[in-house]
Amino acid sequence: MGMVETVGLVLHPQRDSKVAIDTIVEWARARGVTVYGLPDEVGRIDCSAVAVDTDTLVECADLLVSLGGDGTMLRTMRLIAGKPTPILGVNLGKLGFLAEIDVDDLSIALSAIDNHHYTVEPRMAVRATLPEGRTVTAFNDIALVRIPGDGLSAVSISVENHPFVRYAADAVIVATSTGSTAYSFSAGGPIVSPTVEGFLVVPAAAHSAFNRALVLSADETVSLEVLPTSGRLAVEVDGAIGAHLFPGDQLTVTAIRAFAWVVRLGTTSFYERARRKLRVNGSAEVD
Numbered sequence: 001m002g003m004v005e006t007v008g009l010v011l012h013p014q015r016d017s018k019v020a021i022d023t024i025v026e027w028a029r030a031r032g033v034t035v036y037g038l039p040d041e042v043g044r045i046d047c048s049a050v051a052v053d054t055d056t057l058v059e060c061a062d063l064l065v066s067l068g069g070d071g072t073m074l075r076t077m078r079l080i081a082g083k084p085t086p087i088l089g090v091n092l093g094k095l096g097f098l099a100e101i102d103v104d105d106l107s108i109a110l111s112a113i114d115n116h117h118y119t120v121e122p123r124m125a126v127r128a129t130l131p132e133g134r135t136v137t138a139f140n141d142i143a144l145v146r147i148p149g150d151g152l153s154a155v156s157i158s159v160e161n162h163p164f165v166r167y168a169a170d171a172v173i174v175a176t177s178t179g180s181t182a183y184s185f186s187a188g189g190p191i192v193s194p195t196v197e198g199f200l201v202v203p204a205a206a207h208s209a210f211n212r213a214l215v216l217s218a219d220e221t222v223s224l225e226v227l228p229t230s231g232r233l234a235v236e237v238d239g240a241i242g243a244h245l246f247p248g249d250q251l252t253v254t255a256i257r258a259f260a261w262v263v264r265l266g267t268t269s270f271y272e273r274a275r276r277k278l279r280v281n282g283s284a285e286v287d
Contacts, residue, residue, distance in 0.1 A: 004113065008036040008052075008061030010076040011044060012068025015092045020067050020103045025049070027110045036061055054079060061085055063113065063263075066099070070182075073098035074238045077123065077139045077260040086120045088113070088263040095277055097181050100265055109265055118265050122258035124176045124218060126199055128235070128251045136237045139260065140179030142253060143204075143236040144224060144245060145171040151231025157201060157214070158223040165210055169203035171236075172224060174253045176200075181274060183239075189213045191278070194270050199255050218255040225250045 007028055011017055025048055028035045035049040042051040052060070058080055064087045066076040073089045073096070080087060089099030090106060101109050112118050127137045136142065146153040146169075155172045157165050175184035176199050180192035187204035190213065201222060202213040216222060226233060226249045235243040235251070245251065274280060 004031075004033055004062045006034045006036060006061050006063075008057045008064045009041070009049065010038070010064060010066045010068075010072060010079065011041045012072045012092060015068055017044075017067040017092055017103075020090055020092065020106055023103075023106045024065060024110070027107070031114075058083060058085070063088060065090060068092055068099075069094065070096040070098045071239075074139050077125075077262075078137060078238070081125065081137055081259050082256075084261055086261045086263045095273070097270075097273055097277060098178070098262070100263055101267060105265075105267065109263075112265055113263065118263050120261040121194070121264050123178055123194070123260045123262055124197060124199070125256045125259035126174055126176055126253050127256055128174075128253045130235065130243045130251070131245070131249045132243075134243075136235070136242045137256070137259070138179070138238045139176060140182045140238045141173050141175040141184060141236075142242075142251075143171045143173040143183060144226070144233045144251070145236050146231055147234055151229070152207060153233050154227040154230035155233075156225040156227055158225070159214070159216060160220055161223070164214070166208065166227065167203040167210070168207040168229075169211075170205040171203070173202045173204060174199060174222065174224070175202060176255070181278065184213075185278065190215075191274055191280075197255070197257060199253075216255075218257055221252060221254050223250060223252045 036052045037049040039051045042049050066073045066089045091099035091102045129135050152168045154168045177192040177194050177196045184202045187202050189202040197218040226245050228247045233245045234241050
């Protein structure tokens with residue numbers, strides 16, 4: 001990233017980000033940097049921010065700043081998907097995994113970016129083509145989730161066109177390394193380093209005899225076929241419903257390397273965040 005001339009802001013829909021916004025706007029003003037915001041958000045920023053549509057934000061910003069939590073960070077990543085524009089995640093409120101810094105560290109972070117004292121780290125995505133031909137992209141996970149009262153999520157998993165396992169579960173989750181600490185984790189999946197280029201297939205509350213997760217390489221393709229015994233399923237893309245599937249429908253999921261880039265300032269590591277957030281401690285036997 002050369003000189004930052006334009007900064008795009010993406011805001012959490014509710015959380016108050018006034019302190020963070022003021023800090024960014026002041027920093028920008030002092031350097032002759034233009035601040036862009038989305039039309040429905042710019043009114044909350046400052047009269048000095050320029051309202052632009054999503055396409056312009058994506059095309060023109062040298063740096064994107066996500067103000068919120070992990071959900072805002074995921075939304076920012078999906079907005080920018082496939083572009084090398086780095087994203088700085090700023091945490092408002094509770095500790096997250098994806099945001100790099102808290103509001104208090106914002107001034108220091110912006111100076112570090114000015115002085116090129118930062119690194120960027122790639123984040124992988126998973127992409128699925130829906131039966132109607134539309135594609136969806138997720139940075140955490142794509143999940144095939146049962147609808148209460150409609151029967152289980154009964155799904156056949158094939159890797160590289162080889163049938164491997166059939167799950168009957170509350171949900172079947174396809175997660176990135178980043179998503180390993182989200183829904184996948186609550187379903188008993190492993191914690192995966194964000195630098196691992198691979199993805200997970202994890203059943204949640206499996207009713208099948210085989211209930212283990214799979215770890216696939218970023219180069220492999222996984223197909224999920226909704227079995228005749230399955231209920232109607234919701235396809236959740238990073239937690240939002242993207243479509244519904246019916247018995248006989250098939251979904252093919254592939255990994256996309258380096259689909260977004262995040263700014264790392266080296267203040268905390270993924271493992272420190274995981275320990276705090278997931279309350280990782282030893283067992284009673286070691287104390």
